[in-house]
Amino acid sequence: MRRSSVVGPLILIVIGAIFLLRNFIPEFRVMDVLGTYWPWLLIGWGSLRVVEILNWHRNGQLSPRGGRFQGMTGGEWALVIFICLLGSGMYAARHANLFDANGIHLPNWDILGERFDFALSGAQAAAGKAPRIVIDNARGDARIIGVDTEEVRVTGTKTIRALTRDDANKEDKATAFEIVRSGDQIIIRTNLERASNSRQAHADLEITVPKGATIEGRGKYGDYDIENIDGAIEVNSDNAGVRLNNIGGEVRIDLRRSDMVRVVNAKGNVDIKGRGQDVELENVAGVATVSGQYSGEMKFRNLAKPFRFESQNSSLRVERINGEIELAHGRLTGRRLIGPIQITSKSKDIELADFTNTLEIDVERGDIQLRPTRLPLSKINARTRSGKAELILPIGAKLDLKAAVKKGQIENDFGEPFRVGEDGRAATLTGSNGGPEVKIEVDRGDIEIRKWTNEDAPPPPAPPIAPRSPLEVTKQ
């Protein structure tokens, strides 16, 4: 007769022990350990079965009747597949950042061969004062600088991973660097996608171009640093950090992933789309639009024309930013803004100081703190479904206040002419001394209205940060 296997109970014991460990030792990161070492579970399981079966065999317990002795049952195979899926899922989740951080420096690269570097250079004379330049470099960084010249000049390095020098040379030939004129365009092409394994090659380029050039960059992975260009800039990449400084024309950036987008001193419109982490705009003279999902910190400073930000959960419109807006970690702070201002968000704490013109805020969850500093006030309409609303008014403010909470309290430290009315758990604060309408609505939470104290005085405007040149930005 066949005894049932010892492995099933053992697996239960191991799983129980792992979770027990996790509960008693918080530093023991069970998901990390499982994500890395789960294949050993399969190996251990298989080895135990082998030992068991050899044992049965020696004792003559293996019998040809029925399918039961087959080592592994269908149910067990199902469990194996489940473990494989779960394990590789955990592994991918744990190591995802590795791929995010830098797709071309994966650890297995060192196993797949050596690095071979090839110098790149090329030039296109008589390009004119305002050529259109297309940079097609699948992998690698590009630095582009506009200078007083009519020539496009490229220098750089191509790095190829290969097992032998011969292989590398072959790959180098297959991916010959080109700089060609096609119609009114000058195309700089690294042809890396022709490599037998395009992940094994990347090219870093330094390009000087006529100041009046228009630049279009395309790539899969690699950063763009562009400086002193009077024409338009267009960057389209799967994964790129983009830093622009001193741009005269329109800027359009479309990224599937990025760690950083920074645009400083742009005269034209700026349009940023896609996904990424940090976004920074400073000194933009045109209309600025940022849309997509950004997980890092966003800073918008000194934007002269209307600014619009759209993400899945939030949207923001401001006529003009004289000071700055910062968006990070579920918090929006802004100061020295010119309205009309419009903010809607699912979940965000909002803190605005020194704003003019009408203001409209609608958040589902989050606190609102408003500190208008200039008189006369303008119309304000602020609403949060859950959170605290705070209105800090300058002395002598004139307004027609309509504040209401459905569930919560209202505190009036401003005094006359506002009066609190209570009705069960709801409360209102109304009154007018002849100013514009200021409406504050809170579903669950508190409202507080008060006068400025010295601590509330707006902080002096931060001195403008000198724009960093892309060339000074050292690469990590």
Next chain:
Amino acid sequence: MNNNALLLRALRGPLTLILIGILFVIDHNGAIAFTKTWPIIIIFLGVVRLGERALAAEQAPPPPYSQGGAQ
């Protein structure tokens, strides 16, 4: 089917399991991706089947005519 063929058939499952585990360990060490190495499993199963056949053939039943000759 003789005893050795039986043993090999019983071991087929656990050995495959160990092989899968090893391939994933290699994958996680960053050497060669599982997406590239998985056909090894199929080859392995084929080799084991061949082994089973060979072992089973060792003890094939005697041909029928051997019973007819004695008279």
